[in-house]
Amino acid sequence: MLTKRIIPCLDVTAGRVVKGTSFTNLRDAGDPVEQAAFYYQEGADELVFLDIGATPEARDTMVEVVRRVSKKVFVPLCVGGGLRSISDMRRMLMAGADKVSINTAAVHKPELLKEGAAIFGRQCMVLAVDAKRTRGKDEPGWEVCTHGGRKLTGIDALEWIKQAVEMGAGEILLTSWDADGHQAGYDNELNRTVSEMVNVPVIASGGAGTLEHLYQALAIGKADAVLAASIFHYREYSIKQVKQYLAGKGIPIRN
Amino acid sequence: MRKGQKKIAVINYGAGNLGSVVNALTRLGYQPLVTDSVFEVLKADVVFLPGVGAAGDTMKGLEAIGMADAVKKLVAWRRPLFAICVGLQVLLSSTEEGGHYQCMDIIPGEVKKLPAGLKIPHMGWNQVKQVMSHPVFTDIPDNTNFYFIHSYYAHPQDKSVVAGTTEYGLEFCSMIIKDNLFATQFHPEKSGEPGLKMYSNFLKIASS
Numbered sequence: 001m002l003t004k005r006i007i008p009c010l011d012v013t014a015g016r017v018v019k020g021t022s023f024t025n026l027r028d029a030g031d032p033v034e035q036a037a038f039y040y041q042e043g044a045d046e047l048v049f050l051d052i053g054a055t056p057e058a059r060d061t062m063v064e065v066v067r068r069v070s071k072k073v074f075v076p077l078c079v080g081g082g083l084r085s086i087s088d089m090r091r092m093l094m095a096g097a098d099k100v101s102i103n104t105a106a107v108h109k110p111e112l113l114k115e116g117a118a119i120f121g122r123q124c125m126v127l128a129v130d131a132k133r134t135r136g137k138d139e140p141g142w143e144v145c146t147h148g149g150r151k152l153t154g155i156d157a158l159e160w161i162k163q164a165v166e167m168g169a170g171e172i173l174l175t176s177w178d179a180d181g182h183q184a185g186y187d188n189e190l191n192r193t194v195s196e197m198v199n200v201p202v203i204a205s206g207g208a209g210t211l212e213h214l215y216q217a218l219a220i221g222k223a224d225a226v227l228a229a230s231i232f233h234y235r236e237y238s239i240k241q242v243k244q245y246l247a248g249k250g251i252p253i254r255n
Numbered sequence: 256m257r258k259g260q261k262k263i264a265v266i267n268y269g270a271g272n273l274g275s276v277v278n279a280l281t282r283l284g285y286q287p288l289v290t291d292s293v294f295e296v297l298k299a300d301v302v303f304l305p306g307v308g309a310a311g312d313t314m315k316g317l318e319a320i321g322m323a324d325a326v327k328k329l330v331a332w333r334r335p336l337f338a339i340c341v342g343l344q345v346l347l348s349s350t351e352e353g354g355h356y357q358c359m360d361i362i363p364g365e366v367k368k369l370p371a372g373l374k375i376p377h378m379g380w381n382q383v384k385q386v387m388s389h390p391v392f393t394d395i396p397d398n399t400n401f402y403f404i405h406s407y408y409a410h411p412q413d414k415s416v417v418a419g420t421t422e423y424g425l426e427f428c429s430m431i432i433k434d435n436l437f438a439t440q441f442h443p444e445k446s447g448e449p450g451l452k453m454y455s456n457f458l459k460i461a462s463s
Binding site: 001002003004005040043045070071072074075076094095096098120121122123124170171199200201224225254255 | 282308375423
């Protein structure tokens, strides 16, 4: 049986791991290569690197981080943040990434998904979506945010995800703008709606604070994988603890 | 034979996950040669055929540099060869991917699309049931999880070549062994320590 993936996320800027609340107020800590090797040894099923600085200089640093990590870590690596073109994606994949995630650039130019899927394969193309709840309606709805959550686009998140999968996205990295950084639980209505709507894997992101939250994202949110940063970064829980807990609750997990 | 003395070639046909395969072999203490030269590949003691992406493109890439014929020769000579993911798929007779595409026909059989109703690609860690007893599984327990990422699966006619199977909507062949030909649908180079162990077992077998 296919197991559910536990994915630590490393937010990196200028070659250092950071972690913030609702995309701002970053706290500094950690060397990304060391962190990644630690998570690998602990049993992470995959690693996601998000370059939140994403200036051209930062991107060169990120390429180097990916190159070093890929020599030490033998699980899949996904890299995102500021990738704007096929050549940006190619650089990351050549450096050792297995997947690239694109967000703002895909919203501006959806053909990037199609071109990327044709060149690198759909399995390489992860669509990252930051979804913010829209208020004042009976029906639940979400709007796409770009630029690291700073800019509202007015685009319906569900419609966008559907279109992106048709264009070539092979996986959805779904972050709840509202829940992210608050450690109060994932937006599982969002997770379940998207997971049931598309035929590609969904990674739930944003809001993990307890073991129960991770369980809920998989059991209620129907996600294929859970991503978390803070709880692992600050050693609130080890990956091993998470896996033992989830396995005890009947979730298929790689031990 | 000491590590490093053995000539290991990783076939470079302009696509695929060869960087990851090279990193895994380097970690194990080997110094693989990444090459698109048929001459170098035929000269090597051990050959890796990596693969990611579409089978049709992979076949085109291999044929463009004369590598499809070279791979057939290696198999005929029983040269140790390890094929990964799409590298496994192109060993079969044909694939449904992209309509219908002729492949190398080294392992008679078809490559088919995974059944509808499940998420495609089959992405993540899944168990490999060992249906063959073989030293390549030394210190790798039965039903160990390996990393998969694919939308099509191999269906070889001759069931005696099936070394491992995996369940995803159906039970499919996830590993093939025939003489010195080893092929996995999963990615050992992305499967943590058990994956590295499998490469190391294979390389031990290849040098004995």
